[in-house]
Amino acid sequence: xxxxxxxxxxxxxxxxxxxxxxxxxxxxxxxxxxxxxxxxxxxxxxxxxxxxxxxxxxxxxxxxxxxxxxxxxxxxxxxxxxxxxxxxxxxxxxxxxxxxxxxxxxxxxxxxxxxxxxxxxxxxxxxxxxxxxxxxxxxxxxxxxxxxxxxxxxxxxxxxxxxxxxxxxxxxxxxxxxxxxxxxxxxxxxxxxxxxxxxxxxxxxxxxxxxxxxxxxxxxxxxxxxxxxxxxxxxxxxxxxxxxxxxxxxxxxxxxxx
Numbered sequence: 001x002x003x004x005x006x007x008x009x010x011x012x013x014x015x016x017x018x019x020x021x022x023x024x025x026x027x028x029x030x031x032x033x034x035x036x037x038x039x040x041x042x043x044x045x046x047x048x049x050x051x052x053x054x055x056x057x058x059x060x061x062x063x064x065x066x067x068x069x070x071x072x073x074x075x076x077x078x079x080x081x082x083x084x085x086x087x088x089x090x091x092x093x094x095x096x097x098x099x100x101x102x103x104x105x106x107x108x109x110x111x112x113x114x115x116x117x118x119x120x121x122x123x124x125x126x127x128x129x130x131x132x133x134x135x136x137x138x139x140x141x142x143x144x145x146x147x148x149x150x151x152x153x154x155x156x157x158x159x160x161x162x163x164x165x166x167x168x169x170x171x172x173x174x175x176x177x178x179x180x181x182x183x184x185x186x187x188x189x190x191x192x193x194x195x196x197x198x199x200x201x202x203x204x205x206x207x208x209x210x211x212x213x214x215x216x217x218x219x220x221x222x223x224x225x226x227x228x229x230x231x232x233x234x235x236x237x238x239x240x241x242x243x244x245x246x247x248x249x250x251x252x253x254x255x256x257x258x
Contacts, residue, residue, distance in 0.1 A: 001240070007161040010239055015157050019247040026247055036122045043118040046241035048111040052230040056104040059227020060097060066220045067093050073185065073213065080206055082187040089185065092176050093221075096169055096228060103164040103231035106153070110238065117147060121245075128252040144249060151242045159239045165231035173225040180218040186210075 002021065003014045030038045067090055074086045124143055131137045145155070153160035176184075183199035192202055203211055 001243075004239070004243075007159045007166045007235055007239060010152070010157065010159045010242075012157040015243060015246050018243050019250055022244055022247040023251055026244065026251065034122045034126055036119055039122040039125075040115075040118045042244075043114070043121070043241070046237050046244075047114050048107045048234055048237075050111075052234055053104065053107050053111065055227040055230040056100060056107065057227070059224040059230075060100050060104060062220050062224050063093055063097050063100075066217055066224065069213075069217050069220075070185070078210070080187060080210055081185055085184050089176060089180070092172050093224070095172060096224065099163060099165045099169055100228060100231060103235065106164060107231070107234050110151070110234075113150065121147075121248075125248055125252055128249070144245075147245060148242060151238050151245070157246075159235065159242075161235060164235060165228055166235065167232075169228050170232045173221070173228045177218065177221050177225050180214060180221060185214050185217075 001018055003017055004010055026042075030042050070086055070090050070093075073081050074083060124140065127136075127140060131140055148157075149155050152158065153164075183202055186199075186202065186206060188197075188202065
């Protein structure tokens, strides 16, 4: 996409621009006459997968355990650990559960609906050019609006992302995972700070058992990150799916388009 790079970027204006380019692809990949099979094959590219739901579910189940592991490190009052950074890591992890479980529920809902909607979409789309009464037009419009509302989580041409995973959470987990690999939880001595010593040097003074404990924590953080990334991928894909549906509607409602 040219103008949409984050979930917040979807607006009526950006949808109109992006749909021009999407429409070219639709005409190539699903030429008229539109059939259930063509639409199903194309829409299956956007479907939520079981592996994505499993990744979210696993990540959600790990968060509290990782927080407790970090809390235990703090209770040791070991001078090798940096208390402020232990608390920062806990705070970062505490930001994740609510949007992640909301995202998992959203993914499950879409997953249960996606095939049925895809089967019904071609007949609905084909009917647009044959609507003869106001009642039929209102009914068709309501069905299309319901698709957008479920997919985008709002009645507007926008993606309602505030209570699910968006860029803030993906950035947070990426930063935490990288920071942990660079010794974020360990205290840096003044001399090391002055010399800007790399953690690969610093870790030689730290007991292997402590390094291993943090490595285990970071391995779990990597799993949490994987689930958060999967959630974000689902959300962005739903946004793109919505754009494709928008482009299909423009195709069917623009005179002379074939």
